[in-house]
Amino acid sequence: MHEYVLQTNQLSKKFKSHTALNKVSLSIRKGSIYGFIGQNGAGKSTLIRIVTGLAYPTEGTIELFGASEEKELIQARKRIGSIIESPALFPHMTASENLEANRLLRGIPGKNCIPRMLEQVGLKEVGKKKAKNFSLGMKQRLGLAIALLGNPEFLILDEPTNGLDPIGVIEMRELLKRLNRELGITILISSHILSELHLMATHYGIIHHGQLLEQLTAKEMNEKCQQYVFIKVDNPDKATAIIQNELGTSDFEVMQDGAIKLYSHIEQPSKVSSALFSAGLAVEKFMPMGEDLESYFTKRIGGNSYV
């Protein structure tokens, strides 16, 4: 049994002079939910298209369920279900008809799987409603049901929450978590918004300008989201002098508006506040905070904005 569902080895893709993927080596462990995060144009779709056989790499190899030869890869890809870009639906057909049409097109045996697929994605009740009248969230869930035809062991979803409202994002998250938990399906899900992957991903891969910057577990990600004390005072220069001289630390950052993020003394905030009060500073704000995932991502890719 292979520990990894997918491993890419030094995978590169060039479009003329443009390098969309640059020596990407990522590993997706069996049973994980791998959040593949990167800005628009970072190379997520390119990697997904190579894995699903829609594009060829310029260099490097992939290993899918242990298979790496082209012939074996064709077989291995049958164990994948995917949504790439928006799901292709027949608008004038109902959810069941859409599923049946896709089942026939893909030559998957057994019509009786359709009600189970609809139930799995919470569309059992929509009955005769045509797909064109579905909300975006329902369309995405129907796309997911189509991807689940043939009982895949590995689901690959390219930005499945794109355009969904916050409720739709939560519904999709819960659904994917359930598929992972109950059916043991390994999931690769890409997004340009890290918070959409948070509370779902067990592992993360951060891609930027075609390069995989980092792979980390959810636990490591949480640890990296640094804790700090947020301080706003009337005289930031005086405050930083006190922090350095009296608290003996330079582990802080001064923001443009003069607010201070103190990364030490997290466990002793009262020591900090009394030093500031004793120096006669007017403290406007003083609170322990944790860096959120989004700002970690922004910092990691070395920018100010992640969109």
Ligand SMILES: Nc1ncnc2c1ncn2[C@@H]1O[C@H](COP(=O)(O)OP(=O)(O)OP(=O)(O)O)[C@@H](O)[C@H]1O
């Ligand atoms: N067929 C192509 N021809 C030329 N350039 C391409 C092609 N496909 C992708 N690219 C370029 O490769 C880079 C990576 O694109 P890709 O679609 O993989 O990014 P992405 O991370 O999926 O972003 P998005 O979320 O916008 O789809 C981009 O600069 C894109 O313009």
